[in-house]
């Protein structure tokens with residue numbers, strides 16, 4: 001069973017807003033802020049930590065925050081006064097939102113934190 005119910009579009013919003021627990025622990029860095037390991041190929045988010053680590057560390061990333069196992073972000077967005085759960089948006093909407101954040105067209109959405117296991 002998937003850890004998170006909504007699929008991951010690899011939009012990159014999670015890592016634009018906060019660093020995951022694995023990199024926080026590895027480099028003793030704070031949670032808030034864009035992760036330096038995030039990079040984009042076109043609109044697809046990638047993680048250079050994932051690229052460089054061995055299978056054990058990848059397993060840890062899967063276990064700790066379910067990388068590749070659905071959308072783990074916990075954030076709300078608003079449009080026309082209606083509140084939406086970011087994780088539940090379509091892939092297209094997530095990617096568009098990230099494009100706008102990257103182009104500084106919109107600020108950070110109302111962001112709570114990432115879904116810890118609930």
Ligand code: SF4
Nearest residue numbers: 008009011012014071
């Ligand atoms: S915010 Fe969600 S959909 Fe976007 S890359 Fe992160 S986990 Fe995937």
Ligand code: SF4
Nearest residue numbers: 015019020035038047
């Ligand atoms: S290390 Fe990778 S998964 Fe973790 S926050 Fe940075 S880019 Fe995201």
